[in-house]
Structure formats: C-alpha cells, structure tokens
Amino acid sequence: MDKKKVIDALNAILENELAGVVRYTHYSLMVYGHNRIPIVSWLRAQASESLTHAAQAGEHITTLGGHPSLKIGPLLETNNHAITEILKESLQHEKKQLEHLFALLKMVEGESVFLEEYAREMIVEEEAHIAEVEKMIRKPE
Numbered sequence: 001m002d003k004k005k006v007i008d009a010l011n012a013i014l015e016n017e018l019a020g021v022v023r024y025t026h027y028s029l030m031v032y033g034h035n036r037i038p039i040v041s042w043l044r045a046q047a048s049e050s051l052t053h054a055a056q057a058g059e060h061i062t063t064l065g066g067h068p069s070l071k072i073g074p075l076l077e078t079n080n081h082a083i084t085e086i087l088k089e090s091l092q093h094e095k096k097q098l099e100h101l102f103a104l105l106k107m108v109e110g111e112s113v114f115l116e117e118y119a120r121e122m123i124v125e126e127e128a129h130i131a132e133v134e135k136m137i138r139k140p141e
Contacts, residue, residue, distance in 0.1 A: 001111035007066035009104040014057040019073035020050030030081040091133045098126045
C-alpha cells in the first residue's frame with residue numbers, strides 16, 4: 001500500500017467533507033417558504049454529518065502518520081437558492097465524494113481491512129444519500 005497516496009486520498013475526502021459543512025450550512029440559511037423548517041433541519045443534519053465524516057478521515061490520516069489538510073474543497077456559489085437547485089448542487093457534491101471514496105477503496109483493497117471497511121461504509125452512506133437526494137429532486141408521476 002502506498003501510504004502517501006492513501007493519505008492524499010484521505011485528505012481529498014477530508015477537504016470535500018469540510019466543503020460539505022460550509023455548503024450545507026450556507027444552504028440552510030438560504031431556505032425560505034412554507035417548507036423551511038424541515039428542509040433547514042435536513043440541511044443542518046447534512047452539515048453535521050459532513051463534520052463527523054471529516055473527523056473520521058482526519059483520524060485515519062493521523063493513524064497513518066500523515067497531516068490532515070487545512071484546505072476546504074471547492075465551493076460553488078450559483079446564487080440560485082431554489083430548493084431543487086440546492087439539491088442538484090448537493091448531488092454533484094456527493095457524487096464527487098463518491099469518486100474520492102472509490103479511489104481510496106481501490107488503493108487499500110486487499111491491503112488494509114481497516115481502511116477498506118471504512119471506505120466501504122462511507123460508500124454505502126454516500127450512495128444512500130445520493131439516492132435520497134435523487135428522490136427529492138424527482139417529480140411525482
């Protein structure tokens with residue numbers, strides 16, 4: 001296992017999760033209308049989950065002897081705060097994180113059960129989240 005590449009992959013995950021904290025917190029502040037309360041609660045829960053995931057990635061980095069990044073992943077501000085647009089941006093963000101996680105899994109598969117299981121658990125969570133967001137965007141038939 002190439003420890004440096006694994007640490008770099010974990011730092012990419014960490015940076016993207018920290019971007020999620022900022023992104024979801026911002027979105028939660030920009031929701032208006034009669035469905036505000038449940039949507040804000042959901043967005044803030046996503047921000048909290050991103051912070052937890054960032055801490056998990058950071059713990060794995062330090063376990064490997066690395067240094068967790070202080071960078072934050074890309075932040076997109078479209079100034080379009082319609083709920084559907086927020087969800088579409090969220091979907092892009094989550095799909096990018098899924099790419100990072102699959103890259104990590106490929107690096108550690110068969111090399112570290114600890115990191116392999118971490119990657120798999122995170123992939124399961126991200127795929128479930130993506131499925132939920134896709135359902136939220138989908139128009140009823």
